[in-house]
Amino acid sequence: MPIQLVCSSDGEPREADGVLDLIAAHRRAISELQCLGKRLMHAGEAEAELIGPRLDAAMKNETIIRRQAAMAPVADVGELKIKAAYFKRLINNGWCDVDADDLHELLRSFAELPT
Template identity: 50%
Template sequence: MPIQQVCSNGQMEAAEDVAKLIAEHRQSVAALECIGKRWMGAEGPDAIVLGERLDAVMAEEAAVRRRAAIAPVATIAEMKMKAAYFQRLTAHGWCEIDVDDWRALLGSFATAVLGEEC
């Protein structure tokens, strides 16, 4: 698949492979779950430090999720992979997906089908 450009926050950046972005997001969700479990059992100063770390990991997870949603798809297989992954995220409650992520996801599908930016 040739490198394509993606517009994210008004800046152009090289698109990464969809499977790589999904794997990166899965790692981010796992890290979030691990720190969340530790935070739930922490007390005192440890809870404060872990709470700050949890906020940072949550922001990182949201950024990776947005990159995965906005990444263009080159094939029907990539489209199906992205759709199935986001469906699993919502079905299992692994993370909350906001409206902008849904728009980016559907926009990436429309771009692949129509062959132009939406």
């Protein structure tokens, strides 16, 4: 599997250490989206024009990180349970749109669990 990059808190790309790092990165991406969305809702017209492109970029980043988290191989049953619980919460709480390709990659990562 190719090296997957995740943005650190300062915005610099770094190598992901595994499922837990990708889940943490995805949670940060969702938090950024929520923050920008709230700012956009209360912004004036001039500020909204500045926030719009940032919101679009944040949405694209969230989608990429969510797909990487879905694709990330699980090392053991513990990681499998964590990953399954996280995606279950994403779907049930409506935090983001989990599409069919994400679910396909998620199931494939479970099927490739080392024995």
